[in-house]
Amino acid sequence: EQIEKGGYEHFMLKEIYEQPSVIKDTYRGRLHANEGIVQLAGVEDNLEKFLNADRIIIVACGTSWHAGLVAEYIFEEFARIPVEVEYASEFRYRNPIINKTDVVIAISQSGETADTMAAIKLAKEHGAFVFGVCNVVGSSISRETHAGAYTHAGPEIGVASTKAFTTQITVLTMIALRLAKAKGTLSSPDFHRYLQELELIPDKVKEVLETNDVAKEIAGVFKDSPNCLYLGRGYNFPVALEGALKLKEISYIHAEGYPAAEMKHGPIALIDEHMPVIVIAPKQGHYDKIVSNIQEIKSRSGKIIAVVTKGDTQVRELADYVIEIPETSDALSPLITTIPLQLLSYHIAVMRGCNVDQPRNLAKSVTVE
Numbered sequence: 220e221q222i223e224k225g226g227y228e229h230f231m232l233k234e235i236y237e238q239p240s241v242i243k244d245t246y247r248g249r250l251h252a253n254e255g256i257v258q259l260a261g262v263e264d265n266l267e268k269f270l271n272a273d274r275i276i277i278v279a280c281g282t283s284w285h286a287g288l289v290a291e292y293i294f295e296e297f298a299r300i301p302v303e304v305e306y307a308s309e310f311r312y313r314n315p316i317i318n319k320t321d322v323v324i325a326i327s328q329s330g331e332t333a334d335t336m337a338a339i340k341l342a343k344e345h346g347a348f349v350f351g352v353c354n355v356v357g358s359s360i361s362r363e364t365h366a367g368a369y370t371h372a373g374p375e376i377g378v379a380s381t382k383a384f385t386t387q388i389t390v391l392t393m394i395a396l397r398l399a400k401a402k403g404t405l406s407s408p409d410f411h412r413y414l415q416e417l418e419l420i421p422d423k424v425k426e427v428l429e430t431n432d433v434a435k436e437i438a439g440v441f442k443d444s445p446n447c448l449y450l451g452r453g454y455n456f457p458v459a460l461e462g463a464l465k466l467k468e469i470s471y472i473h474a475e476g477y478p479a480a481e482m483k484h485g486p487i488a489l490i491d492e493h494m495p496v497i498v499i500a501p502k503q504g505h506y507d508k509i510v511s512n513i514q515e516i517k518s519r520s521g522k523i524i525a526v527v528t529k530g531d532t533q534v535r536e537l538a539d540y541v542i543e544i545p546e547t548s549d550a551l552s553p554l555i556t557t558i559p560l561q562l563l564s565y566h567i568a569v570m571r572g573c574n575v576d577q578p579r580n581l582a583k584s585v586t587v588e
């Protein structure tokens with residue numbers, strides 16, 4: 220097992236550090252930024268189905284559901300197709316409206332999740348075209364779907380999903396870009412810029428991994444907090460959900476993710492000097508709005524840990540701790556902003572003496588209801 224961990228103390232840490240290479244593996248052969256090409260065989264073969272879709276329904280569970288939420292923002296922005304994101308377990312039991320013109324995308328790392336599988340079968344019964352985004356080759360979901368695109372994350376052993384999440388977002392972003400190209404919903408300069416930026420993501424992830432010591436230091440300060448709040452807006456709202464999920468899964472600290480502006484409708488009541496609030500505040504996305512959210516936290520003495528773009532000064536003045544990330548466009552930022560949150564959860568869990576790779580009560584793949 221020590222050999223499999225490749226010198227890392229835990230699989231989770233190894234998998235966090237693999238992200239630059241597995242993101243690259245995931246777009247290799249599919250993305251050629253200089254030539255303006257983005258193509259995935261499963262999409263090319265079924266392009267008409269995607270282009271004729273009135274709507275995309277994404278079904279998934281857990282972290283994969285969070286990747287689906289990020290994809291909702293990306294698909295709607297890039298390809299102007301309405302998207303709904305559903306928990307597979309809710310979708311399958313609520314007699315949902317599924318049309319023949321719907322494209323259903325099922326996202327699953329393991330490809331074995333029972334609820335996601337049931338949602339796929341239901342969608343097929345209604346005549347929808349079902350596309351899988353799976354990590355495990357030959358898995359049940361990859362076989363049950365009409366077509367699909369694999370993530371190339373390699374085996375993910377840690378129960379808390381890390382590299383599967385970022386590679387899922389990579390695949391979904393490429394699909395959205397491909398559809399945008401076909402539909403002409405992105406301007407040509409924007410389309411080319413996104414391709415170039417996507418190609419640079421592995422290097423930027425590498426850069427963020429260098430902030431590991433900062434995450435560790437912050438973890439030392441907050442490891443005994445009973446609660447933690449995560450806030451983000453737009454593309455980074457699902458990242459806030461994912462950050463909170465990661466922390467609760469492996470450290471057993473109660474954590475909640477919220478869209479930053481919703482804070483005033485509830486969570487703000489919880490904020491006092493004992494409440495750490497992690498705010499995802501990159502320069503590109505609704506920056507001024509998030510700065511005012513941070514001010515609201517500060518005036519209630521909450522402890523602010525902010526993920527900011529390198530060179531940021533405004534948030535730095537207000538926050539107790541900052542983690543700097545390289546600049547990227549708003550739409551691609553989840554691939555970057557999620558990394559420090561993974562590291563933070565990891566270090567907190569280790570410091571609390573938790574079993575990081577196999578947290579209590581959780582299973583890597585949930586094959587029963």
Ligand code: G6P
Pocket residue numbers: 280281282283326327328329330331332335378379380581582583584585
């Ligand atoms: C379990 C795992 C999670 C995962 C979820 C969905 O709860 O512990 O990490 O996100 O299942 O799994 P899937 O394999 O379908 O992505």
